[in-house]
Amino acid sequence: MTRPRNGTPSLPNESPGTTRSADAAATRRRRNGGPWATAFLAPIAILVGGFVLYPLVDTFQISLTDSSGFSRGDAVGMSNYSELVSSPSFRGALVNSIWISAVVTLVLAAAPLPLAYVIHQRIPFRRFFRAALYLPVVVPIIVSSVAWKFVLDERGLANYVLQALGLITEPVGWLSDPAIAIWTVCFVIVWRSLGIYLLIYLSSLLTVPDELFEAARVDGAGSVRTFASVVVPLMRPAIMLSLVVSFASSMKAFDEIYVLTGGGPLNSTKNVGYLIWESAFKNLEFGLASAMAVAFFVIVAVLVGGLGMIARRTT
Amino acid sequence: MRNQFTLPGRVCVVITMALLSALMLLPLFWLLSVSIQRSGDVFAVPPPILPSDPTFDHYAYVWSAGGVQGFFLNSVIVAVGTVVGNVGCATLAGFALARLPFRGRQAAFGTVLATMLVPFPSIMLSLFVVAKNLGLYGSLVGVVAPLAAAYAWLTVYIMKEAFAALPVELEEAAHLDGCSPLTTFLHVMLPLVKAPMATSAILVFTLTWSEFLWPLLVLRLPEDFTITIGLQYFMSALTGNWHNIAAVAILASAPTITVFLLLQRYFFSGHLTGATKG
Amino acid sequence: MRIGKRVAVTMVAAGLAATLAACSSTGTPESSGTPSSSSGExxxxxxxxxxxxxxxxxxxxxxxxxxxxxxxxxxxxxxxxxxxxxxxxxxxxxxxxxxxxxxxxxxxxxxxxxxxxxxxxxxxxxxxxxxxxxxxxxxxxxxxxxxxxxxxxxxxxSSALLYNKSLFEKAGLDPAKPPTTWDEVFAAAKTIHAKTGKAGFVQTLDDFNDAGNTADILASQAGVPLLAGDNKKATFNTPQAAAYFDNYVTGVKDGWISKTSINGVTLDGGKEFAQGEVAMMFNGPWLLRWLETNSSPEVFKQIGLASHPKSPTGKVNAxxxxxxxxxxxxxxxxxxxxxxxxxxxxxxxxxxxxxxxxxxxxxxxxxxxxxxxxxxxxxxxxxFFWPKVPTEAKLLESLRLQMQAALLGKKSSTQALDDAAKEWDAILAE
Structure with a gap:
């Protein structure tokens, strides 16, 4: 069946697939690799440079002005940044961002692990389960959020079913209770991205030789013990990859909040991404919004860098 | 073979997975159900889970409604254009990053990966100015280029892993035969990374199809609008009929769902993390 | 060999340039908005x-x-x-x-x-x-x-009263005589809730116009102007306004005002109304068209339309x-x-x-x-009860959040309006 060729997946930044022999071959041609590399990298450099990096630098420049978006505005130095430091709404949004990310990241790194393990086994309907779990990923967010909004409404399907089952007596304010709405947002983000991490884990399970499972069974290890003592340790690099990617992407969460709660109730689901959008396009304070974007980018980069470092140290 | 479960364990596992799958499919199932209910059923109490008297009128209505077919075509152009641009560039870059030694390779790869951290709404305005200066405002290319760039980190990562996983002997043999890196790339390496390229393409296709904020900003005339913008028309406050909204929503998701169901094996074959099949 | 390599590099680069050029030539932005002088069009x-x-x-x-x-x-x-x-x-x-x-x-x-x-x-x-x-x-x-x-x-x-005749009947109210003042609205809502268990009305703080309803509650229903004449100072934090808004706080708490009022938008309220879960809502009558396409004919038949309840100002929010x-x-x-x-x-x-x-x-x-x-x-x-100032989106967001906090029982109406007024003064001073 499958035979792994390149071991387990590795973390970004770790110079993954460059095996030792590839490096050796590389060294032999080190003298003339440069111009070729330039040619091969030029397109991506133009693309990423022009449409991500340059706008990022430009955003920093805008953050030093009072631009309304319609014009470049006047230079105001660091005043947008000092406004941020003392702004309760920025602080609140930052807390929400981190809170949402922490919950989503932990669930997304852990939950798909047993699911992948189960689907990797020869169980009935495994192809169906695999497709069902991945399907939300390919549904446009605006479509799925609209559907969830309807299901989770005060008088929606969810409350109706739960009431019919006698699990709740009063309708739950999934989207209207500030103590609950943030959990609902986390849930929908997890629902939508679970498949991605399932995919990462399944890919990485393909690299585990079947003989290992066989050996575990011969040793008399049950399914739970095999999972705990064989699968989890082998999947460590994939878990770390999932942690980093899910943290970075959940910090950026925007679409679900935009469609589901609009940041409410009581700002309980307003994260930094949403606040940036609101200040820029609703209040036309592009200078301030840009300062938020730059500050947020730096904060996320530091957090992800830290997470990556911990991840690398433990593997 | 791969089967660690006892019989009761298997039963439990299958039941749990079935319940979980039901939860995952619930919103789509609900949309599908509403899209074929009679007008008015959507607000019935209790909410009907299954349509009592299915109808396809809503599909007929929205499909013939002004512009929907054009919105679809535009979405296809945008998604395919983004896939071609993104995967093309990422494949070239992946080869260089995995196989060509040069100073600053780590830094280059790190920079591309770091773009994962940039929140899209925050650079939207600057991006818009760039698009405008390149004369891309109001054109589908203006939608494509930034989206292709936004997902570069993902596909560059996949392609770099894919190239790195290829045996070094191939390259050495090619080198001894006097092949330049370009010929090695085109004739030796490229045929071997078709599967990861397909994986990248499918991922980018599904991601791009969903996009709505950026097309909304950069497109100007209705004949260029994509289906996600079209969906918002139907959600119109004055007349929005939920059955029509559900029908458009299902239509808007159909291409990505179809692509996924048909090409599942590329999703689940391990290319995402460089674990290629032998 | 060396020359060949250079050529190849150049070719890759040239190919790319060609691709990019080809890309950019396909999308020619239309140039409407500019007068085309030649034809005089x-x-x-x-x-x-x-x-x-x-x-x-x-x-x-x-x-x-x-x-x-x-x-x-x-x-x-x-x-x-x-x-x-x-x-x-x-x-x-x-x-x-x-x-x-x-x-x-x-x-x-x-x-x-x-x-x-x-x-x-x-x-x-x-x-x-x-x-x-x-x-x-x-x-x-x-x-x-x-x-x-x-x-x-x-x-x-202008805003009007939409009401569900069958819920009125079930509550023993006369469907031919819908309430004409806000006191009557509150009384009817309490009766309906007591008799049918359904909410009396829904008034979402958030609506299509983002703030119309918050302005409506304070400026129209309670009759308290939002801003002083020079648009520099908030004036809505009066005991009168707080006492009036307490009706809403109590209503939401006791269930005769729908909880959707707290964080829903107009159409969320419209949906509850169409489901027959709420007896009254206040909106432009154009919403009837939306209700007609979305609710079953039996429910739609029961919908009555009447003038907006009279407010102390004698004027209706538009x-x-x-x-x-x-x-x-x-x-x-x-x-x-x-x-x-x-x-x-x-x-x-x-x-x-x-x-x-x-x-x-x-x-x-x-x-x-x-x-x-x-x-x-x-x-x-x-x-028009809302203030005509450039920062109004911010003002009304602040007011909405404070009123939301009061409806959720996080603070008293007086406190909420005082806090909102303080925020307004700060925003207006900018």
């Missing part, structure tokens, strides 16, 4: 909000009629699905220099757009006195900021769509002419949605008065 780009789905024949018809009368003019119509998108898309269009000529705006975004000099004062285009005389004063004044008119009124609406001319328009005179023409087609629109014309002659026109909803819409004088 005048192109106008016209943006509406949310009129595509269901109203395309109306818009197409009015454009065709205008083009027939003005053979040199070619109108391109772009519909935008909600007003918040108008702001970001206008931003994009003006940044790009390819401006539309006539843009549908609302009094909620106009002050900010005017403050950023993105829409033209009408006096820059021509004399406005004769134009002003055509329109109902309240609607015209909604577009006048610091003495300058920035928009032509298009169509409006909503308005306006037409503004962006600063980037290449043909402002023609654009203004077109805007005035469009505002005169509202009777046609009112045939399919119960809206209120803004032109004096149209409101008095028997053809209009015979249309559904016209009696209710014209039954009370209208008023």
């Amino acid at each position: 005048i192109k106008l780009e016209f943006w509406t909000i949310n009129l595509k789905e269901g109203y395309t024949p109306y818009i197409d018809g009015l454009i065709k009629a205008y083009e027939a009368k003005n053979p040199k003019v070619k109108v391109t119509w772009v519909d935008i699905s909600d007003y918040q998108q108008t702001q970001s898309r206008l931003l994009a269009a003006l940044t790009s220099g390819e401006s539309p000529d006539v843009v549908n705006v609302t009094p909620f975004i106009l002050p900010l757009l005017a403050d950023k000099k993105t829409v033209l004062p009408l006096s820059k285009i021509g004399p406005t006195d004769s134009i002003a005389a055509d329109y109902t004063e309240g609607f015209w004044n909604a577009g006048v900021l610091d003495g300058e008119a920035y928009a032509v009124p298009y169509y409006g609406s 909503f308005l769509q306006q037409l503004a001319i962006p600063a980037g328009s290449k043909n402002p005179e023609q654009a203004l002419d077109f805007a005035r023409y469009v505002s005169g087609t509202v009777i046609e629109l009112a045939k399919s949605a119960a809206v209120l014309p803004t032109k004096k002659q149209d409101v008095a026109n028997p053809e209009y008065l015979s249309l559904f909803g016209a009696d209710v819409l014209t039954s009370q004088p209208i008023e």
